Amino acid sequence: MSVAGKPANGPKLAWVGVKKRLGGRDVLQGVDLDVAAGRSLVVIGGSGVGKSVTLKTALGIIPADAGEIRVDGEDVTHADTRRRAALMAKFGMLFQGAALFDSLTVWENIAFRLIHADRMPRAEAKARALETMRKVRLAPEFAERYPVELSGGMQKRAGLARAIVSRPEILFFDEPTTGLDPITADAINDLIVEMVKDLGCAAVSITHDMASARKIADEIAMLHQGKIIWRGPAADIDHSGSAHVEQFVHGRADGPIQAVV
Amino acid sequence: MNLFARIGYPTIGMLREVGAASLFAARAARACFDAPMYPGQIARQVMRIGWLSLPVVGLTAVFIGAALALNIYTGGARFNAEQFVPNIVVLGITRELGPVLAGLMLAGRVSAGLAAEIGTMRVTEQIDALTTLSTDPFKFLIAPRLIAAVATFPLLVLVADIIGVMGGYLVGVGSLGFNGAVYLRNTLNFLEAGDVMLGLTKAAAFGFVIAVMGCYFGFRSKGGALGVGRAATNAVVVSTVLILAANYVITSMWPS
Ligand SMILES: Nc1ncnc2c1ncn2[C@@H]1O[C@H](COP(=O)(O)OP(=O)(O)OP(=O)(O)O)[C@@H](O)[C@H]1O
Numbered sequence: 001m002s003v004a005g006k007p008a009n010g011p012k013l014a015w016v017g018v019k020k021r022l023g024g025r026d027v028l029q030g031v032d033l034d035v036a037a038g039r040s041l042v043v044i045g046g047s048g049v050g051k052s053v054t055l056k057t058a059l060g061i062i063p064a065d066a067g068e069i070r071v072d073g074e075d076v077t078h079a080d081t082r083r084r085a086a087l088m089a090k091f092g093m094l095f096q097g098a099a100l101f102d103s104l105t106v107w108e109n110i111a112f113r114l115i116h117a118d119r120m121p122r123a124e125a126k127a128r129a130l131e132t133m134r135k136v137r138l139a140p141e142f143a144e145r146y147p148v149e150l151s152g153g154m155q156k157r158a159g160l161a162r163a164i165v166s167r168p169e170i171l172f173f174d175e176p177t178t179g180l181d182p183i184t185a186d187a188i189n190d191l192i193v194e195m196v197k198d199l200g201c202a203a204v205s206i207t208h209d210m211a212s213a214r215k216i217a218d219e220i221a222m223l224h225q226g227k228i229i230w231r232g233p234a235a236d237i238d239h240s241g242s243a244h245v246e247q248f249v250h251g252r253a254d255g256p257i258q259a260v261v
Numbered sequence: 262m263n264l265f266a267r268i269g270y271p272t273i274g275m276l277r278e279v280g281a282a283s284l285f286a287a288r289a290a291r292a293c294f295d296a297p298m299y300p301g302q303i304a305r306q307v308m309r310i311g312w313l314s315l316p317v318v319g320l321t322a323v324f325i326g327a328a329l330a331l332n333i334y335t336g337g338a339r340f341n342a343e344q345f346v347p348n349i350v351v352l353g354i355t356r357e358l359g360p361v362l363a364g365l366m367l368a369g370r371v372s373a374g375l376a377a378e379i380g381t382m383r384v385t386e387q388i389d390a391l392t393t394l395s396t397d398p399f400k401f402l403i404a405p406r407l408i409a410a411v412a413t414f415p416l417l418v419l420v421a422d423i424i425g426v427m428g429g430y431l432v433g434v435g436s437l438g439f440n441g442a443v444y445l446r447n448t449l450n451f452l453e454a455g456d457v458m459l460g461l462t463k464a465a466a467f468g469f470v471i472a473v474m475g476c477y478f479g480f481r482s483k484g485g486a487l488g489v490g491r492a493a494t495n496a497v498v499v500s501t502v503l504i505l506a507a508n509y510v511i512t513s514m515w516p517s
């Protein structure tokens with residue numbers, strides 16, 4: 001599938017040999033990864049291997065030490081603040097802890113980009129926010145509430161609504177189902193699948209939750225010791241031929257990966 | 262470890278910190294003049310930082326003015342100079358005690374508040390979220406706070422000056438036996454515009470220091486509640502010291 005004006009088969013977003021050293025540790029040691037429009041990629045890996053850092057290097061929140069980030073084939077690794085702001089219009093991100101602004105109401109959170117970056121009139125932005133709330137099945141009576149008054153699951157929905165409100169081309173989900181009950185988690189998974197199909201965007205999700213990974217992934221990649229050590233279609237995850245992936249998928253303490261306790 | 266290393270490492274660490282804070286201050290100052298501006302945010306911060314600080318500043322000033330009048334009366338009596346109470350009260354308040362004590366109170370109230378607020382936003386990834394929503398945190402978060410502090414602190418100090426003089430007046434007339442009209446006439450006749458200007462210049466500088474330090478420590482805080490607490494403490498300690506240092510520098514450079 002091709003998006004108008006874009007190369008038909010080039011990746012939407014690519015990490016090319018991305019390295020990052022943080023706190024005296026080489027967290028990313030040359031990450032190569034890419035995702036095409038309309039595809040959903042899930043990144044798995046143990047705690048602290050640098051999954052969140054990987055997403056943040058693509059967003060420019062944590063600058064890469066080496067390597068390149070490419071969006072639509074263009075190198076954006078060293079984009080300046082102004083260019084970065086324009087670039088961010090293509091991205092939507094759901095943070096690990098939702099990261100809602102606690103001084104703003106739910107609808108103002110969702111409409112934040114529309115009001116402050118796109119300078120849309122408040123009334124119009126509010127209508128869009130309410131429409132998006134309906135999409136993520138967040139009841140409209142929560143629009144005027146503040147994030148602290150919401151449960152964790154509802155905060156995730158609000159964060160999801162904020163990520164998709166301006167119809168981004170690339171969506172990031174950092175552990176979208178962590179800390180939710182299985183039913184709410186599954187509802188969030190459904191929403192993600194629906195959004196990817198709906199918007200035709202490229203999605204990169206991070207998760208520890210294999211049920212979630214199976215549900216939302218077209219492709220799965222595993223990050224271990226700073227590199228992508230396996231990548232393949234979601235259907236292949238159970239016969240990956242990689243001892244690391246096997247161990248992770250089955251959640252075994254013994255194997256090539258040492259549990260950090 | 263040898264002596265050089267023992268002195269060297271902390272020195273390098275401190276220089277690095279000073280450098281990082283200076284770069285932060287420069288970037289924050291530049292953000293105040295760069296589009297896009299957020300007038301709604303500025304208005305909100307003027308209310309929070311300026312308006313809501315009035316009670317603290319006013320209460321401080323009235324007691325300081327009153328105590329100052331008593332002290333000057335006692336001291337002046339030793340060489341028959343009691344009549345100079347109004348003149349010295351107004352000089353002391355406008356040039357020194359108004360701005361410095363208001364600055365110290367505001368260092369507690371405002372810079373701790375900013376560090377805690379921005380620090381919490383940092384550790385809960387709200388600042389990262391701003392970036393992903395095409396909004397520069399320096400322009401949206403820091404510039405409005407800096408503008409509000411630099412603009413409102415001189416006004417707060419002006420109010421502190423007036424209330425401080427009133428505190429002196431109340432004591433002078435109420436318990437030291439001054440005639441009200443004479444007290445006020447002596448205050449006004451003696452006062453020069455330069456004295457007030459010195460105080461207001463200090464106030465603007467203190468506003469800059471307090472807002473930048475509060476934002477700086479908040480911005481780079483990490484490690485949850487403990488980190489945010491440490492950021493607030495550091496913001497207060499460092500801005501207090503910087504205020505006293507800046508006070509001396511500005512006073513010494515002021516043309517008399
Ligand atoms: N801003 C930072 N400064 C210093 N070190 C950092 C920073 N951010 C992350 N790290 C370190 O980088 C490593 C990877 O962190 P990251 O958050 O990417 O892990 P993760 O794979 O997302 O783990 P989890 O599944 O637990 O969220 C960790 O060791 C962490 O301590």
Ligand SMILES: [Mg+2]
Pocket residue numbers: 051052053096174
């Ligand atoms: Mg993470």
